[in-house]
Amino acid sequence: MDMSVLGLLVSTFLALFLILSLVSYAGVFSENSGVFNLSLEGSMLLGATIGVLFLNWFNKLGFTSIWAVVVCILISGIAGILPSFIHARFSIKWKASQPAAGVGLSLAFFGLFMTFIVMGTITGSSIIPSWAKLTYSDYSFIHMGEDGFALFIKSLLSGDGSNVSILIMIVVLILACLIFYKTRFGLRVRFCGDNPTGSELSGINVNYTRTTASLVSGFLAGVAGISFFICFTTAGVGSTAGLAFLALAIVIIGGYKGHSVVLTSFIISLVIAFVSGYSHFDFLPQFTEITYGEYIYSLGIPSVLVFILLLLSPIWSRRPKWEETTLDLSKSTKSE
């Protein structure tokens, strides 16, 4: 196999895996706390919008180092908190319908994002400046031999901003895993989802914990959103292609557990990366005789795979208990 093709596949897979894992972990946080957060798509889009604006602004100011990308990604994460906060407020405080509020917010921020892009607020042929784009040639470490990995580390440390998004995503993902499984806050999040009445009686403010978990999920989605546009710049006017809904499906398939969700993201990212490079593989049918045959690989096969996994998920997946129980304080000692 041509090494450039392998490089393309590995880089596509790595970027997509990290992005999907981040958004899926965002879903893990919110689902395990008891909030069905369908506004993650909105968080991704708002994070991407704000991040792209800041990248272009830094470009105009001449601030084009590695730290510009770091700052933009962090700002995107903070911006991604807003849709999740609105969703949390509506659904937790005001008992709004969670799926409807989430879809509405995602749609509203989709309109906002597309308006920014189409209105030409972000000018130029690409919405991401060239110095911030992820270039696949940077993945020289995949070449066989020790020099490849050394070259990769060297390019990272030399201030080349294109790879830092990958590094940041790895760091944020590891932090999210640690927070969810190794901290008191993560334990509270899981407890609130499993037994909200028991949590309240234990002195945990269930609404506060759920809201905080939603904010964390919004941050993760915002980071993933801007990273998506840095890594896949051809998606300039295609929004985030419904990745958040795919991520929520991954959460369901993965059984709402962090490690299972990451494993599921790994498998699905591998398949998507593989089929996206179908034109390079002769053993795959090319569907050239079919009009719009490219949709089979870009949308059809990933969607069918996810749907089949969803169908099979009840075999190994455990639904969160909050879907069947409600917080019922009337039976608690506080009301007596």
Added chain:
Amino acid sequence: MGKVKKLVKGEEINFGSKAFMSSVFACLIGFIVALALMYITLLCFSYSNANSAFISLFTYTASSTDLLTSFITLAGISLLLSLGFGVGVKGNLYNFGIFGQFAVGGVLSIIGGSMFNLPWYYLALIGAAGGLVIGLIPGIMKAFLKIDESISSIVLGVICLVGAELALYNYPGLIGEGGVSLVDINSSNPSALIGSFDINGFKLGYGVLIAVGLSIVMSLALSIKGVKASTNNLYKMRFSPEMKKGHYKGAVVLTFIISGAFAGLAGSLYYVNLFATTQVHFLSITNITPSLIGMASALMTFGNPIGSIFTTGMISYLISSCQSLSYFSVSNYVIYILLGVLIVCGSVQLMVRFHLLRGVSFRRLNYKIDKKTRVQEVISTVSENKRETLSKSDSPTFEETALAKKLAVETSVPPEEKGRTQSGNIQKRLAQVLNSKKSGSANDDSFAIPLTPFSRVLKDYDSNSVSNMDDAEITRVSSEDGKEEK
């Protein structure tokens, strides 16, 4: 007074008009919020033209008969989708993949009308059947496999869109090179077109009449006691694990079947007529717009078919007028901001209705309930009769509890004080609270009956009655409450 007596005696009180008006106001509030946000967005993107652009949202569609025709068509199709989506809203079941069922109904009807020369009513049945089959899948997944219907329906919807696009452009003899249609339905099979009648250049399609007729039929069907109880029971089943046995699974599947059938029917009526005049692409954001309008409308009206007529019309009118925004250098994608905000407002409209219906603050009053056993007995008596009209939850509301507490206090009044009736004491206490609130000297720490519909319907309440109470009476009533607080 009369209604409180009825309440205590266990007779039903009809608050139907209040519920209707609160629904109307909840929808209006949603529209006002959405339009306000729309105006702010227009200000951000086109400050100098914001006012003109905003006014054009209300005037553009009415400026031409062609635009009015397209608006009416969009409203009719969206109404069918709203009916389909609204079936599950009451039971908290959301068929977000309605756009996929819409596309499947459309492609089946295009193929049937172009290649098999079927008339429009057969095409409508085929489209409805196709949507029904697709809608069945997430219903079964939800009912039997307990997989969340929101995600499964969206994923299935994407698959349906891709399948519909591939089927349309690869069916032999249907589409030629460059996407040109090889079949001219207008000449080869005009019976496939639904047709319209002309009123001074304004064309009203029969499909719109079908949609309005179906919504009226649905409304009548839902008013039938058994059907209404079923939809209410579906809502209760959703939040009550004990009721998930038995009929819940069947009800879920039936909901999705009906939803899918309506979506397929809408697709059939829409796409055949669209295919007759222009190129069709299912994988286009504009083809999802009718589904989004239907969702927003159903959420705002909580699935009410008659209400859907008006909200769908209003939303479709605004969406049609959004084409004028391009004249003011504003992107048409702003309509998705409007739709998104309307859907969000629709998701909270139940809370808004709650506030409007009850007229009380959402904050619970903190008080202690003494004489718990007697209070619980009174609560059960009060709640049993009020449940259907005011509350859909199984636990008593705090108004009911407040009234129950007061009644419990009254029943414990010493014999020498039993000269006055229970309702008389309630009336005097209400008068005291209301007047103290008016004068701003309300003591929030003391027990205070909130301003509930109960207090408002006390028709023989006389605000001057308080002035007729002597200080001893007021002190005694207050001291009883003070003892209760301890």
